[in-house]
Amino acid sequence: DGGITQSPKYLFRKEGQNVTLSCEQNLNHDAMYWYRQDPGQGLRLIYYSQIVNDFQKGDIAEGYSVSREKKESFPLTVTSAQKNPTAFYLCASSPIGGNEQFFGPGTRLTVL
Amino acid sequence: GQQLNQSPQSMFIQEGEDVSMNCTSSSIFNTWLWYKQDPGEGPVLLIALYKAGELTSNGRLTAQFGITRKDSFLNISASIPSDVGIYFCAGQILNNAGNMLTFGGGTRLMVKP
Numbered sequence: 248d249g250g251i252t253q254s255p256k257y258l259f260r261k262e263g264q265n266v267t268l269s270c271e272q273n274l275n276h277d278a279m280y281w282y283r284q285d286p287g288q289g290l291r292l293i294y295y296s297q298i299v300n301d302f303q304k305g306d307i308a309e310g311y312s313v314s315r316e317k318k319e320s321f322p323l324t325v326t327s328a329q330k331n332p333t334a335f336y337l338c339a340s341s342p343i344g345g346n347e348q349f350f351g352p353g354t355r356l357t358v359l
Numbered sequence: 360g361q362q363l364n365q366s367p368q369s370m371f372i373q374e375g376e377d378v379s380m381n382c383t384s385s386s387i388f389n390t391w392l393w394y395k396q397d398p399g400e401g402p403v404l405l406i407a408l409y410k411a412g413e414l415t416s417n418g419r420l421t422a423q424f425g426i427t428r429k430d431s432f433l434n435i436s437a438s439i440p441s442d443v444g445i446y447f448c449a450g451q452i453l454n455n456a457g458n459m460l461t462f463g464g465g466t467r468l469m470v471k472p
Contacts, residue, residue, distance in 0.1 A: 251401075278458055289365075289447065289462040290402075297458075305459075337401050341458055346390040346409065346451050348460055350401035 250274065251351035253338050258356045260332075268323045268354045270338035277343040279321035283307060284335040284353075293336075296321055297343065325356060332358045362386075365448055365463030372438055373471050380466040381432040382448035390451040391424050391431040392460065397444045405446075406433070438470050 251272040260266045270279065278297045282290040292305030296315040310329025315321055321340075325332045335355050339348040365382045372378060382391070390409055394402035406417050408424035408431060415422055421434045431450070435442055445467050449460040 253401075280459075287465075287467075289363075289464045292459060295459065335399075339401075344458070346458065347392060347404055347407050348449075348458075349404065350394075353399070353401045355399070 251338060251340055251349060253336075253351040253354050255354060256352065258354055260356070260358050262358055263327045265324055265326050266332075266356065268325065268336055268338075268356070270321045270323065270351060271319055272321075272338075272340045272351075273319060274340055274349065275318070275342075276340035276345075276349075277318065278341045278345075279315070280339040280341075280348060281305075281311070281313065281321070281323045282337045282339065284337060290337065293323065332356060363448060363450055363461050363463040365466055367466055368464065369467040369469070371469045371471065374438060374440060376438055378435040378438055378442070378468060379432060380446060380448075381430060382450070382463045383430040384450060384461075385429065386450075386452055386461075387428045388431075388450035388452055388461075389428070391422070392449040392451075393420075393422050393431070393433045394447045394449065395444050396447065396465075402447055435468075438468075440470050440472050443468055443470050 254269045280295040281293040294313040296302035312324045337353045338351040341348045393405045396402040406422040413424040419436045445465045448463040
């Protein structure tokens, strides 16, 4: 089935450790996005990529890094520089020129 | 960035009642999207609107793209317990190079059986 997968569903890390969240899509979409969601809040854009080997910072990129080596994959690294990393992270994709974004199931990251 | 004001923030209703929520902005949007998010899951697209004045239905859900292009509303008729969740509006501005969306803060819907 076509879709977006994120793994793992739950992730625990110690403070000061970098952690990488996986996002894979088989929808043949060109654009991919990472959002952060805090309890009771809307979605805030971290990074986005419209094409392989290119990505742009969103509204809250500090403390995060991404790569886009393959069309299907857009991993997000939460670095130790991120002051408050505990949150729900959502990945989305859309076809180029398309207005709609489709979301994965999310990864809940808890930093202890 | 752009701001979307979504209201109400939460609603607690009786099963069978109709629900209405809306989003407003000071910016003009060329697309409005409505998503539903179940607890611990990613948002699922419910309705997409592309044209000012457009009225679109999806089952018991109806959404409209405001004439001014600065607002949108979502109605749910005859609510049922599985309507529980958080509903988000999202707008996309004209000439948005990254196809980026601006999201409202969400409306948390609770339905009492």
